[in-house]
Amino acid sequence: MTFADSGNKRVTVTGPTGLLHFLASRRMAVMRSSMELKHTEVPSSTVEDATPAPVFVDDRITVYAFPIHAEHATTEPTDEKSPSEAGPSIPAKRKRSSSPAGPSKRPPTKAASDHELDESVATAEDAIHPDEAEAAADTDTPDYNTLCDTDPQKWRTLIVNSMFPLQGPELTPEEEFAIRKRTRREQKMRENYLRAGLPIPPALRQPSTAPSSQPKFTAIRSDRGRRLPRFTYGPEGRATLCYVLVGPTGRGHFDREKAELLQVPRGPERARLTKGETVKFMVDDGAGNKIERTVTPEECMGPPEIPRAMVLLDVPTPSHIPDVVKSFTQNPFYSEFHSNPATDPREPVVHVVYHLCGKGVLEDERYKAFMRGFPEDTHQVVSSREHGDDRVVFSRAAYNQLRLGLLDPDMFPLPTHRPGPRRDLSSIPGLPARVEHLRHSCHVELRPAREPCIDPFAKPDFFTPVIEAGAGTWVPEDVHRAFLKAKKKISKVKEVGREPRSGDNVEIVPLGTCSALASLYRNASSTLVRIPGHGSILLDAGEGTWGQLARLYGDDGQDTVTGVWEVLRDLRCIFASHMHGDHHLGLSKILAMRKLLDPAPTQPLYFIGLPSHIIYLEEHSELEDLGLNQADGNGVIAISGNHLRWNPKNSKEQQRRDIPEHILLRRQEKTQQDVENMYNALGLKCFTTVDVAHRTKCYGTVIEHRDGWRIVFSADTMPSNKLVEAGQNATLLIHEATMADDQEEMAHDKAHSTFSQAMKVASDMQAENILLTHFSARYPRMPPTTSLPDSPRASPSPGPHLGLAFDQTRFTIGDMWKMKFYLRAIELNMGDVAQDDDEDTMISSWD
Template sequence: MSAWNVSVLTGATSDTEPTLLVNFGTAKYIFNASEGMGRAWLQSHHSIRKTKGLFVTAAGTHRCGGVPGLLMLCADAAVPAIDIVGPYGLMHYLATMRSYTYRSTMVVKAVEAPTALVSAQPAASPSPVFKDENLSVYSIPLYPSVDGVDIGEPSTRPLKRKRSASPPTASKRSTPPLIDRAVESTSPVSPTLSVQARRENFNPTSLTGADAQEWRKLMLQEMFPMQPPPKADPSTSKGAKRRANALQEPADEPPPPQNMTFAPDRKYARLPGLVAGGGVDPATLPTLGYLCVGPSVRGKFDVKRAEELGVRGPLRGRLTKGETITFEVDDGQGGKIQRTVRPEECVGPSEAPQAVLILDVPTPAHIPSLLASFTDSPFFAKYRSKDENIRKEHPLHAVYHLCGEGVLEDERYKEFMNGFSDETHHLISSREHTADKITFTRSALVQAKLHQLDAEMFPLPKSKQSPPRDITSITGLPAKAAPAEPNILLHVRPVRPPVQDELAREDEFNPLVAAGSLPELSDSVREKVAAVKAAVAERMGRNSPATAPGDDVVITPLGTGSAVPTKMRNVSGTLIQIPGHGSILLDCGEGTWGQLVRSFGDEPDGVWQVMRDLKCIFLSHMHGDHHMGLSKILMMRAKMDPPPPEPLYVVGLRSHLMYILERQELEDHGLSNPNGVVMILSDALNWRFPRPYGRNQVEDEPFMNQDRSYEHAKAMCRALGLSSFTTVDVAHRIRCYGVVIRHNDGWGITFSADTMPTDNLVKAGRDVTLLIHESSMSPEEEDLAREKAHSTSAQAIDIGRRMRAKYLLLTHFSARYPGMPPRQGDGSSGGPIIGIAFDFARIRMGDMWKLNAYLPAIQHTFNEFGEDDEVEIDLTKLQ
């Protein structure tokens, strides 16, 4: 019952960041949820159903990019409640998700851990930030040294922040006070704030300190409005008691309010800022370490001794619970005497609870704070001791080190590691010492097979099978130090050394790369591939197509799935590369950065050159599968040195642009960088006339100036060589735009976004060269497509025919089709030449006919994969 283990679910790769899974069998606890974590979970053997807690070590995309998708997976798996714990800024991060995240079937409670450093806490034992029947979790805030001041000095411990420039705003924001206690999202909203929120002139950006935090909590309650279940009565079942204890609600606390009365547009007003001026230097924000202490285990019951003492029946159960019992026994002379038996007379000593430690140390500047946490706190010091007597009472089985650049080789850090018992295991995640292997191996394996059909159109995903530096080259590490590689399993109780998880699915791709091999094709697939290649070669030799404007434009689908990622497909993202001008990214779902790296490689002339050339990101609508990768793209671009030579224009709805501003509070998105982000309101580029917003949605928002957006759009068109960039309102569940892009050379591309068939797209995109259209459903599923506000493949083909598009690329396939997606027709009947989009394909617009010709061989290849049963998880339920 008390057995538990820790698995490394994902590692530090281009696809993912480190995620740890603590598993008790009856409950699971996740540590960090970066982009790609949900997709990695889907290809693992782990079930999501018993998830109870999520703990993040930093508030930002780096550690939280996969939180919305994780919450969706949990809700769809009927998880009734989940606790989220993180550092300062967690509530702000969660509140930025309010425009695209909603679930009424699951309770979500968020807690910001105390920001006071360890020495400011009670010397005996700090309070856990989370506690249930399995785990007691204690937080350790880690701050960087600021301006050369050692944060380890007690006199300098209050939070100290630098301010970074931010876009101009009329609101003045003051720095919130240091929060010295955990802040829970389920505590009641202030009555005073409730009154303020109903006032006509109320603006959340005016809130500061505790009121600002109250507003963020209210936003989370709006996203997850279900009330928690009532407290269980002591007489109820053990299961009910466990569920009640897991919620950790004070007995006298009322349930959170539902549907609080305030104007609907207040929910979408800009959030209160974290610091004055609306900006924060991410380098000064804290990370968290977590000490996870398992349950105490009762000693073994001595049955023989109990018999000798006359202890029988229910009395034995009372002893095992730690009670002293008194009962009557025969005195041997026909009378009765009372006997008292203490637990220790029949029950062996309890087993000390095992523990693991998780540390996120992003820079060497965080090391002094870490050292102080273990020298100044007697509680944490007990878990870092070589004294065997202390270790028996406070055993620490393992430390997981999430190390940023330069940390692991720092002599101070190595000394810190060696201060633990020699029996403690050290599992290390460090990009400097980790191979960048492919995470999503099934998708890569498909690409490797298609590579044998056309190496140029289906290039192999890029990876690095060996680390930049071997971890064994670092001197002075503890003897039991090893890399925290995916699928490393550590049994904490019973205590065992780290091993490879035997249940993990076999990696079919990376060993082939390491050996320099390609996957073998079956005889039937090889024959079909050979026949198709011969037919294409014959056509090219017989009648090579004449070069037409736009033939050299390259389309790279980065994600061709819908709603949620699958083993085969990532969610929406399509890169358009215009030679000599730059690139456009159409939508930017979670994991887009990883897909770019796998497509072009983590080299100066690879993904970093793509980022320098990227001049426009178009975001069609606020459903999460179309924009949740935006923050990661902007963060990585902002780190480039030297910076890109031209601005990046982000074209989106008001909610997209507000989202960028709010995320800038926590991490640098490059809004104030030279050649940084320029925001364009997509409504201002409407093909007919600008669509309006409500009156309260234009105040204090410079990007809502449509004339300014129009001028920025003209500059963007000049940079890309375009004659026009026009948004088209399409038929989806929420405000959604497609786009028509026309180039000065005469070619054009129309992108449908998510939509039912609409005449708007036909009229606005007439005679374009290429239509990229969503094709979520099969031709037989028109009713389902209408219900979900999507299109069937037959409807997409009809739109292309009516539009008189030369080519049609179908994409955005439902997870109901894990293999080859449905299609109908091939363009031979006078309609457009049809191609099907695949992740990582690199398609010259002039080679669309080739992609069409390859479809029989591609179909044959997919037929042999034997994918799992159909899956349908609709991200629109999040809205």
């Protein structure tokens, strides 16, 4: 989607078997009509006795890909089990294969799952009107039920193609926005007719926009509440891909002396020779006669340049070593890249090999012997967590955090980092001579072939050395005075004393505070709520949430007990508010990492989201074990947010009449038991979802604890009266403030809130504290504060304690009163950081 927003019209993605299923599972969150996405799914088996077809070719490079598999026990998975439930698979012998291996041919289950039924009864907003269904049936889109049985891979292809159709003329962003706005208005009018039980007028049955400018998402619309055809890996099991990139064969140098001896005329004939063509021309034989002479390129061209190659090997575990070794010893094509330099100038020479090594791979004697099999002059670059440092990645943001730590080290902790490796490569015996660890900004050029070197044009990093020193941080004089003034005021308030209140010890950790996409200082949306003695709740999980957790709490890679793993083990609930990707695309990564905990969790993790979220997780779990519905009951238990809605009087009208009553009752009983178990685990009195006004179906939430405190989370929304009513007397309101007050019209069009609107919601709700978050990328460092009630430049007014969310800060609700004293100091500090930062900021919008 970032590619599409930056103007790229065509992108090709290559991956292993399951790539199409992976892409199609994102259909309810990821789509762009302005781009075409091509996909190449590499077969699970390779061809041994023929040159494989490249996965990418242009005039400069040719790329080949081959899969490797882990060696497992001899238990073959049955068709009745999902990949997460199935036992280890047998590595199959390599066989001839000229097309991607498809998923299991077992017909998918006809009966819909509970969550598919949930989706069909979700709300009127999600339902497809019969008129729309009839219109969809008139298109040439093949039938779902037919393709599920005959060619499920084709259905996935149709889904992906409809996500990125590149249809119609190229439109400006303003034109696309106008079309989307008009389409949403018409959709809203259709929904109103549906709710009123009135027939939809003919003019509203189809979008009024021209077909050439309005992309057809028929396949997505008709498949919205339905799972993809079920995917299972073949007998080879899950594969990882390795790549070989071959550069061009450069022509030899033109030998002018030989051309003069052969009397090759200057001009077109010499140009044709350099292109590899044979030329004929007339010359004087010395006796005054003209004769025809034929000259081949070999007669006046030097030897061609030997093509250079790069090999990329992804070896996640030692059990993958036998297969990668086999690929370079038994396969006649790839074995040429693992031998001594070729004497044939047309044969490529491997210039560099990149080894992406999982734990224990580099120390394995089999792999070290394999590395030594490459030519001695081959550069071998290793990427391994065990043998590399763990430096600060986003040094500018960390430097800002370091300076704010002078103001309050508890609220602004420095990201964890380790300058040096746990184990140096030189301590591993038996490695090749020309081996080094992957370095930031290190370039290895293939043509002309050069030694690895640091990119001379890379921007120098002035911040990391200061961060690693950890002391002596300099701040400007005015910022230093502001820091001291804020601390002095806080000391005076502490002397007066403050009565302790319920919820004071609940910790709030903003992990991502940007809207749409990450910026230099802010990640996509996510907020962690830590309840002492009970566990944690994660409110949304945008892309990169796991990385934010790991940077804040630390991941030494040695165990799954301390640091971020301890926080992950303590996680009891994840809430996803809506299907926009910046709020949930980091979810599957967190669940996959939870499966790596050792020892395994002894309590379940409850996930609350839309039925669309649950379907997405179920589909993704067929590719990667996410711990859904584990037999021991300590996996991920999904609860549809529809069952927790704040407005129960409308629940009956949301249920479709075509669902048998006994199914509804059984599902409700199970869900109610899961909800009670979640309440007991977290000490909650209730967890309520509230419909809020956004451009798609979206829930806010009210979390009420038995100790008496209440947290309200707005998600993405315009000011919502429902949220105000449901969250009365909140201890803390976490509310989006995407736009500044001068962008009120844009906020309305995008169904977001301005700063002042969020403050009015808090006032109407009579909230004690408000934390503003989800800032537009227009404000990458510090959102405008001049209009906020607690701003030093605004007139003072009574109301809740105001806080602005910054990534990777940590504070308790009981400390939020300090934030209004910090605001001016933070603003001055951010202004100074901005002077040092000349990076451009991308302004975009998820919707």
